[in-house]
Amino acid sequence: MTKQNNDQKNSTTTIATNNIEETATVSESMKDYEDILNQSFRTIKEGDLLSGTILAISDEGITLDIQYFTDGFIPTEEISKDPNFSVSQNYQIGDVVSAIVLSEENENGDVVLSIIEADAILSWDKLKEAMETEKIYKAHITKTVPAGLITYIENIQGFIPISQISTEHIEDTSLFAGKQLDVIITEVDQAKSKLILSAKRVLQNKAVADKQEKISALQTGIITTGIVEKIVPYGAFVRLEDGLSGLVHISEICGRHLQSPKEVIHEGDTVTVKIIKITDGKISLSMKQADNNKEGEDVVEHLSDVPTEYSSGESASTSLASILAKL
Numbered sequence: 001m002t003k004q005n006n007d008q009k010n011s012t013t014t015i016a017t018n019n020i021e022e023t024a025t026v027s028e029s030m031k032d033y034e035d036i037l038n039q040s041f042r043t044i045k046e047g048d049l050l051s052g053t054i055l056a057i058s059d060e061g062i063t064l065d066i067q068y069f070t071d072g073f074i075p076t077e078e079i080s081k082d083p084n085f086s087v088s089q090n091y092q093i094g095d096v097v098s099a100i101v102l103s104e105e106n107e108n109g110d111v112v113l114s115i116i117e118a119d120a121i122l123s124w125d126k127l128k129e130a131m132e133t134e135k136i137y138k139a140h141i142t143k144t145v146p147a148g149l150i151t152y153i154e155n156i157q158g159f160i161p162i163s164q165i166s167t168e169h170i171e172d173t174s175l176f177a178g179k180q181l182d183v184i185i186t187e188v189d190q191a192k193s194k195l196i197l198s199a200k201r202v203l204q205n206k207a208v209a210d211k212q213e214k215i216s217a218l219q220t221g222i223i224t225t226g227i228v229e230k231i232v233p234y235g236a237f238v239r240l241e242d243g244l245s246g247l248v249h250i251s252e253i254c255g256r257h258l259q260s261p262k263e264v265i266h267e268g269d270t271v272t273v274k275i276i277k278i279t280d281g282k283i284s285l286s287m288k289q290a291d292n293n294k295e296g297e298d299v300v301e302h303l304s305d306v307p308t309e310y311s312s313g314e315s316a317s318t319s320l321a322s323i324l325a326k327l
Contacts, residue, residue, distance in 0.1 A: 119155035246283030
């Protein structure tokens with residue numbers, strides 16, 4: 001093929017490529033124009049639920065891009081009922097929010113919107129889901145009454161009964177004014193606009209989790225001391241440290257047959273015990289095996305001081321996993 005033919009072919013290819021690019025550019029421009037045109041003919045009316053991207057935040061409110069020929073505007077008083085709510089701390093430019101149309105046009109030509117009204121529709125479903133999953137909210141206490149505390153969750157007023165504030169007995173709710181509590185939802189009733197919360201349940205759940213963590217760190221074979229806190233016909237419960245307790249079965253109290261644990265021990269006694277089993281979060285102890293400490297093992301004063309490697313006198317283990325594998 002001659003050089004002239006190659007030049008003609010290259011020129012034709014360049015022209016074709018340029019035409020494709022120009023066509024693509026025109027197509028994109030036409031699509032943009034079509035979108036703008038559709039927005040122009042789109043009708044927005046009072047009561048519509050819209051989503052928009054935040055363009056600006058000011059003391060007066062939030063400006064939204066609502067994909068319309070004019071912007072949307074949410075006045076500050078239509079953002080939240082919570083008197084302690086801060087727009088700048090809870091929203092930022094680029095966030096997408098949902099709001100209800102209050103007015104099709106204000107004095108500036110913007111569509112006036114309300115997050116509060118939207119939340120009245122959307123929040124209850126969120127709250128029901130949050131109750132099922134036991135989602136933890138950080139609740140800022142806005143008001144106290146003798147019967148409990150008032151706060152806002154998802155822009156809905158919630159109530160924490162005095163019995164659900166703490167695991168301890170509370171008499172004066174005013175001590176919690178302005179405080180922040182971790183809460184979960186215990187009751188949601190949209191028809192009655194009823195939202196009940198509990199900080200006590202969060203504390204209880206945390207205590208259970210902490211206890212399970214402490215139990216999982218225990219090792220069988222440890223000999224330690226504890227206090228007899230309760231005697232039952234089948235044995236005695238012994239309180240160890242860190243809020244843990246275990247059961248000494250009547251057959252593990254001593255080397256002879258007993259009709260009652262009270263023949264040997266009494267509530268309040270300090271006893272030496274050996275951890276012999278940990279199953280499903282329950283600790284089994286033995287006074288008998290602790291007394292028969294033929295290996296001369298040391299008595300552990302603090303369970304938290306037990307090293308990872310610990311010999312039970314029966315076999316040596318090098319990790320908590322290997323110990324638990326034998327249970």
